[in-house]
Amino acid sequence: MKHSLSILFALAMSVTMWAETIPANDARVVYVGRTQVNNNSVSFNWTATYLRISFTGKQLSVNLTDDVCRNFFNVIVDREISAEPDQVISVGKDTTIVLCSFKKKGPHTVILQKRTEGEQGTTTIKSFSTDGVFTQAQPIKPRMLEFIGDSYTCGYGTENSVKNDPFKAETESSAKTYAAIVSRYFDADYISVSHSGFGIARNYNSKFPESCMPVRYRNTFDRDTVDAPWDAKAYDFRPAMTIIYLGANDFSCSLQPHYATFKQHYMTLIQEIKANYGENHPILCMTTKKHEYLGEYVHRIVNECGLKNINYLTFCPALHNDDNELGASYHPNYVAHRKIAHSVIPYISTITGWDLQDKPIK
Numbered sequence: 001m002k003h004s005l006s007i008l009f010a011l012a013m014s015v016t017m018w019a020e021t022i023p024a025n026d027a028r029v030v031y032v033g034r035t036q037v038n039n040n041s042v043s044f045n046w047t048a049t050y051l052r053i054s055f056t057g058k059q060l061s062v063n064l065t066d067d068v069c070r071n072f073f074n075v076i077v078d079r080e081i082s083a084e085p086d087q088v089i090s091v092g093k094d095t096t097i098v099l100c101s102f103k104k105k106g107p108h109t110v111i112l113q114k115r116t117e118g119e120q121g122t123t124t125i126k127s128f129s130t131d132g133v134f135t136q137a138q139p140i141k142p143r144m145l146e147f148i149g150d151s152y153t154c155g156y157g158t159e160n161s162v163k164n165d166p167f168k169a170e171t172e173s174s175a176k177t178y179a180a181i182v183s184r185y186f187d188a189d190y191i192s193v194s195h196s197g198f199g200i201a202r203n204y205n206s207k208f209p210e211s212c213m214p215v216r217y218r219n220t221f222d223r224d225t226v227d228a229p230w231d232a233k234a235y236d237f238r239p240a241m242t243i244i245y246l247g248a249n250d251f252s253c254s255l256q257p258h259y260a261t262f263k264q265h266y267m268t269l270i271q272e273i274k275a276n277y278g279e280n281h282p283i284l285c286m287t288t289k290k291h292e293y294l295g296e297y298v299h300r301i302v303n304e305c306g307l308k309n310i311n312y313l314t315f316c317p318a319l320h321n322d323d324n325e326l327g328a329s330y331h332p333n334y335v336a337h338r339k340i341a342h343s344v345i346p347y348i349s350t351i352t353g354w355d356l357q358d359k360p361i362k
Contacts, residue, residue, distance in 0.1 A: 019057065022134055024064075024125040029053045030137040032189045032237065033114075034220050034230055045122040045222050047154045048174035048192035050074075050081070050113035057132020060099045060110055066091040068121025070169045075099050076111040081184065083176050083334060083362060088115070091123055105132055115173045117154045117195055118222025143188035143354065146239040147179040148217060148269070151196035152288070153245055155180075157328025158337060165328045176334040179243070181341035185361055186354055191237060195222055199249035201257045201265040213246055214269040232276035240352045241282040242273050243344070247298060251291040259297055266301050274307065282309040282351045286344070289315040313347050315340070338362060 022028070023040035033049030035042050053060070069092050074085035077100045089097055099110050114123065128134070147153050157167060158176040165171075174180060174192060183190040197204035198213045220228035246269075250257050273283055285302055287295045295314040302312040320336035327333030332340065341361050349356050 017131060018061070018129040019131050020133055021127055021129040023127050026128075026134070028134050028136045029128065030139055032140060033191050034193070036220050036228055041124050041126045043122055043124040043221075044114070045118040045120075046192065047114060047117040047194055047222075048177075048180065048190070050111055051125075052109060052111050052137040053128060054107065054109045054135045054137045055130040055132050056105060056107050056135060057130040058103070058105050059101045059131050060108070061096055061129045062099055062112065063094075063096045063126045063129070064091060064123060065094045065126070066121045066123050069093060070116065070120040071123055072115040072120075072169060072172075073123075074111075074113040074115055074173070074175055076113070078108055078110075080187075081111055081113060081175060081180070083173075083180070085113075085175065091121075107135070109137060113175060115155070115175065116169050117156075117172065117174075119195070120169050120172075122221060122223070140237060141187065141189045143186055144237055144239045145179075145183055145186070145188050145190040145348075146242040146273075147190060147192045147194065147245065148213060148242065148273075149179070149192070149194040149245040150198050150213075150249055151194075151331055152248070152340075153177055153179050153192055153194035154196050155337075156196050157326075157331040158334050160327030160333055161324060163323070163326035163328075163330050167328045171328055173334075176337055178245075178332075178337045178340035178344060181338060181361060182243075182344055182348060185341065185345055185357065185359070186348065188240075189237070191239070193217055197249055198246075199252075200246050200269065201262045202250045202252075202255070204249040204252045206253075206255070212265060214265050214272065217269060217272055238277065239281075240354075241284060241348065242277070243284045243286060243348075244269065245286045245288075247294040248288045248290055251294050256293060259300070262297050263301050263304075266298070267305060270305065270307065270310065280308055282311065284311045284313060284344075284347055284351060286312075287314040289317050289319050309351075311347065311351060313344065315343060319343060 024042040075087040159171040325336040
């Protein structure tokens with residue numbers, strides 16, 4: 001990795017006199033993503049979940065824990081999220097980490113974004129401390145998007161430039177996906193409900209058939225299919241549209257589901273989205289360039305579904321090359337994700353009415 005990992009534990013911080021400590025669920029902290037509050041702590045594991053926290057002071061620390069300890073987070077200080085964070089941290093059990101430190105006091109904002117997906121563990125934030133005073137962070141933005149996907153949307157291998165490199169959690173970055181790039185372009189907050197290897201009716205190599213994405217989409221936690229259902233109506237995140245980028249794993253290992261089965265599960269997902277946000281809520285159904293029959297399946301479903309505001313986009317084989325624009329395990333790297341974002345942005349502009357902007361797509 002190009003980033004340096006900087007972890008300062010509580011023992012090393014004993015010289016700091018914290019003026020204010022607040023629980024993780026303090027109203028001044030703004031979370032974007034599916035979270036659960038328990039005894040003032042906030043837990044989550046979906047990829048790309050992030051928070052904004054503001055304070056006046058020299059230092060900010062977070063106390064948190066992780067059940068698997070393979071999660072990595074982007075730290076962004078005094079600016080919007082970008083592809084390159086100011087710092088990357090890894091999370092252990094019952095850890096206190098200094099997120100930023102300045103020579104002089106002043107107003108500051110920190111964004112903490114989960115780089116890795118649910119299989120790397122569930123993170124629980126317990127509290128934040130500063131030598132100054134906490135202030136209200138920026139609320140959820142007026143523009144919001146929801147993405148549902150697999151490893152492409154998670155950012156699997158995005159920081160690799162060698163296509164046959166093995167996957168490492170350290171090189172997975174949600175901030176370098178087409179979903180993050182599109183959201184930054186439109187200055188929108190976003191939720192990513194994504195898990196590598198998962199599909200509509202069949203997961204990669206037919207693994208875990210009882211929990212394909214139409215089932216996972218209902219849950220607060222990626223790895224939990226029963227105990228914590230997600231209630232979209234209880235949350236103030238209301239996306240302007242939902243983008244589905246699924247199906248590659250259904251057609252993996254030279255196998256494919258029957259069209260009727262695939263359609264049944266795809267319709268279940270669409271209906272779940274509509275139940276969350278209303279029958280007029282726009283949905284963009286995208287398919288990868290890798291599978292010709294997948295595009296035919298999804299296009300046919302869009303034409304036959306009879307629902308309002310269902311849109312279709314498929315990518316041609318020339319979208320990005322299959323050499324230096326692939327990362328770990330032959331997944332798109334950051335260069336390829338930028339090209340995907342270039343293709344998606346005009347569709348979102350047309351569907352939402354958001355104007356195209358004269359600025360880089362990165």
